[in-house]
Amino acid sequence: MSDFIPVVVAGALGRMGAELIRTLAQTSDCKLVAAIDTTPGREGEDVGIALGLEPLEVLLSADFEGSLCLASQQHPGSVLVDFTHPKVVYQHTRAAIAYGLAPVIGTTGLSPEQISDLADFAAKASMGAAVIPNFSVGMVLLQQAAAAAARFYNHAELVELHHNRKADAPSGTCIKTAELMEELGKDFNPQELEEHESLAGSRGGLRESGLRLHSIRLPGLVAHQEVQFGAPGERYVLRHDTFDRAAYMPGVLLAVRKVRQLPGLVYGLERLL
Numbered sequence: 001m002s003d004f005i006p007v008v009v010a011g012a013l014g015r016m017g018a019e020l021i022r023t024l025a026q027t028s029d030c031k032l033v034a035a036i037d038t039t040p041g042r043e044g045e046d047v048g049i050a051l052g053l054e055p056l057e058v059l060l061s062a063d064f065e066g067s068l069c070l071a072s073q074q075h076p077g078s079v080l081v082d083f084t085h086p087k088v089v090y091q092h093t094r095a096a097i098a099y100g101l102a103p104v105i106g107t108t109g110l111s112p113e114q115i116s117d118l119a120d121f122a123a124k125a126s127m128g129a130a131v132i133p134n135f136s137v138g139m140v141l142l143q144q145a146a147a148a149a150a151r152f153y154n155h156a157e158l159v160e161l162h163h164n165r166k167a168d169a170p171s172g173t174c175i176k177t178a179e180l181m182e183e184l185g186k187d188f189n190p191q192e193l194e195e196h197e198s199l200a201g202s203r204g205g206l207r208e209s210g211l212r213l214h215s216i217r218l219p220g221l222v223a224h225q226e227v228q229f230g231a232p233g234e235r236y237v238l239r240h241d242t243f244d245r246a247a248y249m250p251g252v253l254l255a256v257r258k259v260r261q262l263p264g265l266v267y268g269l270e271r272l273l
Contacts, residue, residue, distance in 0.1 A: 108172025128262030
């Protein structure tokens with residue numbers, strides 16, 4: 001076993017992947033050993049030079065499984081951190097477990113059924129895994145506050161705002177917040193009249209609990225979320241704003257450092273705090 005935690009980053013040239021590689025370059029107990037990205041024409045470049053850093057002696061590769069295989073052979077105990085795309089994240093997570101790399105999944109878009117399947121697969125392989133919709137400690141605190149407030153309010157709606165290059169809606173963070181509020185087993189937003197949408201989707205996505213989730217996508221945004229509670233004569237609003245992806249890095253490093261010791265798959269950063 002290495003003196004450091006070997007880390008493979010998938011989505012190395014994306015915004016989150018690039019921020020993580022910059023962070024790893026300044027971290028003593030974690031070391032980048034492979035960088036995966038499918039951007040055309042970039043394969044074979046030193047990822048450090050590609051990101052405007054000093055050479056890191058790690059070449060960009062578009063071969064996902066090949067990179068996992070090589071890392072498992074040369075660096076046993078490696079961790080995969082995935083910031084790619086909802087269409088491939090399920091296959092990426094299964095492949096990481098199969099090759100013996102503990103996955104830390106920051107890509108959102110996994111369905112509850114897929115998460116359950118991955119949890120079973122990780123348990124059978126005796127592998128730790130972490131699916132983290134949001135790596136911000138501040139967001140975890142917002143979610144805990146929302147779950148507490150849900151005990152006292154029967155009306156609530158969630159709004160999430162992200163940059164216009166985010167592929168999935170609503171965000172995994174917003175869904176996770178709703179799930180935590182729903183753990184009470186109560187229904188929200190009892191209907192007081194028959195609503196009519198003159199434009200489909202105007203009232204947002206409706207969950208079985210009655211919670212409504214709204215998504216906004218605009219350039220200039222990073223990641224923002226509100227949970228709004230209403231009662232006669234008052235409104236209670238919880239809000240978290242991320243202005244720079246550096247805010248996520250302490251949470252990512254926490255997951256990287258802990259995932260190999262986990263007995264199976266965990267869902268949500270709060271499970272690691």
